[in-house]
Amino acid sequence: MNKFKVFVVLVLVSFKTFACLNGETKVLANGVEAYIDHDGLVPQGHNFFRGEYPKLIIQLDSLYKETNDLDYISDKGYLLIVLGKYHEALKLYLNIEKIESNRYSTASNLGTLYELMGENQKAYDWIKKSVAINPESHNSSEWLHLKILEAKIRNLSNISGQFLTNASFGTTGIPETKLSKKEIDKLAKAVYFQVNERISFIEPKDNIISILLFELGNLVELKGEHENALQIYRKAREYGYDNDLIVARMINSAQGESEFYRERAWRFGIQLQNLRESRKVDSGYLFQIEMSLIILSVITILLLIVGIFFFLKWKKLNKAIPAS
Structure with missing residues (x-):
């Protein structure tokens, strides 16, 4: 091994890899990316290319007229949601449902739309329908989406992380769990997906997001990713989670x-x-x-x-x- 290779190996052993823009992407029916995510488990929200959306909407409209392929018009609806044009998107998806019922994308996007509009019972019904159509959707994390909507529908005043995630991580400065490594990984990915989706649309402060961020921080800390856990705890406080326990967990990380x-x-x-x-x-x-x-x-x-x-x-x- 030459000198350069030895040096590179030593440096790679010594430093961690930082998150970058090479995570998941949403590719529209016309092959164009709507957003790209950061890699890793630190939620930063989708990186939307909003400036391109008006032009993309015109293109998708044109392609739908040429082909009658509902995927194009469904993607147009998604872009309308991101742009905050909820009522226009709602009308579009309800029309798609009349043309062809039981489409996963329709049920899923209607669930998201109704939640953003504050109609949580309707959101719950549509998300439940989307799960029935595709149980493995959204990295198999929609069970957590339903728990979030349940908490909103019941108007729970004291929501716990255990209620949302079905897991508890103790009350000391160091997170504790009986979950296996595989279970920790699976739950961390589910919580990350739901949180990352939410912070893409909802600014601080938000009680449910803050709780989910805190629980994600605990999971990431249990994975041994101390710096990432610390970043997630900070974001949890930004969204409103602030007590002695999170401070102790931050010091531990x-x-x-x-x-x-x-x-x-x-x-x-x-x-x-x-x-x-x-x-x-x-x-x-x-x-x-x-x-x-x-x-x-x-x-x-x-x-x-x-x-x-x-x-x-x-x-x-x-x-x-x-x-x-």
């Missing part, structure tokens, strides 16, 4: 991330020492590796500072709140 980098730095140091002793690399190459080790150390220190900052801020906020 920050500590876990610093430990990750500390361990990588230690392993990096051992590898560097072995290279020195082998005397098979020149001083310039060793300097490159040492600089990478310094960067890792700086990252560890910064993460510790962030953890301490959040802890002190939390203590200050608690002191500022008068006892009832």
Whole structure:
């Protein structure tokens, strides 16, 4: 293995991969992408190409007139939803239902539409119908969609994460679960899908979204993705989830991330020492590796500072709140 390859391997071992725009996409019937998602389990919402939608709607209309293929007009309805033209989209989908009933896309989009319009019982009925047509739709996460709508219909004042996800992660600073690794992965993907869909349309603050984000943070922390869990906890607070437990979980995730980098730095140091002793690399190459080790150390220190900052801020906020 040459010097360059050794260096690349050491750097790849030492750093995590950051999320990028290479996640799932929605491709319309005419082959054009409507949005693209970030990779990973940190919800950031769909990256819609809204500026292209007016032109796309004209194209889809034209293709429908030429072919009578309902997929084109159904995709037009989706773009109308994203643009906030709910009543126009509703009229379109109800018309499609008259032409050809029991289409999955119609039932699913009508469920989304009615929920966005605040008509939760109708939304529940259409989502239930869409699940009957295609049980594996939306990464098999629509059971969670139905639980969310159930909570809205019942107007529950104290919704818990356990009610929504059928799982509990304890009340200590470290999430606890009896779920297997496979079950954690499956539930994390389901919660991510539903949350990512919602934050694409709903701005903070929102109680149900905040709860789901908190539970997703717990699942991601259990997967050992400390930095991602910390990002999700922050977003949960942005959407309104704010109590002592989430602060404790954030501190735990920050500590876990610093430990990750500390361990990588230690392993990096051992590898560097072995290279020195082998005397098979020149001083310039060793300097490159040492600089990478310094960067890792700086990252560890910064993460510790962030953890301490959040802890002190939390203590200050608690002191500022008068006892009832």
